[in-house]
Amino acid sequence: MTISDFRFQIWELKKFVSRKFRRGDPLFYRSFFRILLIVLLAVPLCPTMLWSQGNIRDTGPTLTASLDRDSAKVGSEVILTLGYHLPEGAGFPDIPEIKGLEDLTHIDREIGPDEIKITLLVDQLGSWKTGPISVSYLDKDGKTQVLTTDPVSLTVLSNLGEKPEEAELRPIQGIIPTTPLWWKYLPWVVGIAGLLLMIVLGLLWLYHRRRRKELSAMAQDPAHVWAKKEIEHLEAQGLFEKGQAKAFYFRFSEIVRRYLEAIRGFPAAEFTTEEITSCMDNEQDRKLLPLLRQADLVKFADTIPTPARKEEEVNTALAYIHETSPGPETGDSSGGQQRISS
Structure with a gap:
């Protein structure tokens, strides 16, 4: 819509309102005042909404980190989600460099729009915590930039239950022999084979x-x-x-x-x-x-x-x-x- 079209629509609306006022239509008066009240209430909110939209447009690159749970047992898998917002024209290389997870065991990684999901193995007793996390990306000029966020952690639970001090360990099993099962029958097999051989040789003789x-x-x-x-x-x-x-x-x-x-x-x-x-x-x-x-x-x-x-x-x-x-x-x-x- 052009400016001239908009002015024409305003002029037509003005004529319509003038005719209604001249006729003194009570239904029109009630509707008009309701609309006016809504407009008056909405005016104070407009600056806030405009400021929020402008703030979103002006927000720079961000990185957030979160885990899918607060606690896990040893041997469990947890998913670390890295939410990111990149500037216009920026992007990740084929394999983005993620730092802060060097001491953890990686199982899988999946890069999607606005987030990176990393599956990690809980293989440490006591505390399980990442380091300060950073992700490298390329801006629109092809230069390497870095997003950073705070470490995340979870509580490692014992596999012995809620009261590990009261748990009793199972008895230690005996040493499993590595000798093949047929080995103990080998002397019998050799003896029988030797006896059969002697019988055959005797018959031939x-x-x-x-x-x-x-x-x-x-x-x-x-x-x-x-x-x-x-x-x-x-x-x-x-x-x-x-x-x-x-x-x-x-x-x-x-x-x-x-x-x-x-x-x-x-x-x-x-x-x-x-x-x-x-x-x-x-x-x-x-x-x-x-x-x-x-x-x-x-x-x-x-x-x-x-x-x-x-x-x-x-x-x-x-x-x-x-x-x-x-x-x-x-x-x-x-x-x-x-x-x-x-």
Whole structure:
């Protein structure tokens, strides 16, 4: 609104008031005097309000400090609020320098408009107090200026309650061992492992000792003579007839495999039946496959063959030994022939 517009509005108001006065309207008189009374009462307050506004505009940079509580226990967190007012055009650097808190433990800092909130840890017994607090800022010319305020403090409460002198401390716990729990079981583990190792070594020794005996026996006798003697000795033990079919077939299969190993040159005693099958290159050797597979069923599937089936497989093995022997046998050959023909 311009000055001319304002003068026009005053002139219009003046004409309106003059018309009302000339007409003598009582309602207008009452309203007019009420407004006049309010204006008269408000006039003394105007200088005060104007002075306050001017004082706010003229106030310089200020800094205040306050805590969010008057007391706290050791280990608690308190928030220090720094309220500030900066001159026009002034501001803080990226990280404002705050002094007076050097002896306190800082946890967090948050800078907002008109205030800085700093989270501190109460980690001191007795008195907890800041030093004189100062904050640096940059004025509109880029020069460093400083805001200062008085220290603040709080009362540190005891964690032992309101009457710490009457509190009783808990008993001191015993020393916690740092040795791992499994350490005390280590001797037992080592002892058991050593015992198992000795058992395994003993079994291996017995196996190789038996193997050496068999090899020495085979070295003294031709392979076919040794094989027939072993089968006849196994039959004489009567294991199958005593209900020990599995023990019989374990030994019977081993004799056949060792004989096959001696005449064919591959470790049949160590091979599985399928591996032996892949090494057989003639029909004569393949006649042993049904025998070996039946032996596997008895050994590993608990199959019990009939006595006739067992007798047939023994005759098959003896016939194979007879067919693969190097020449006419002497001594035991007649007995072997009788067994095959029976």
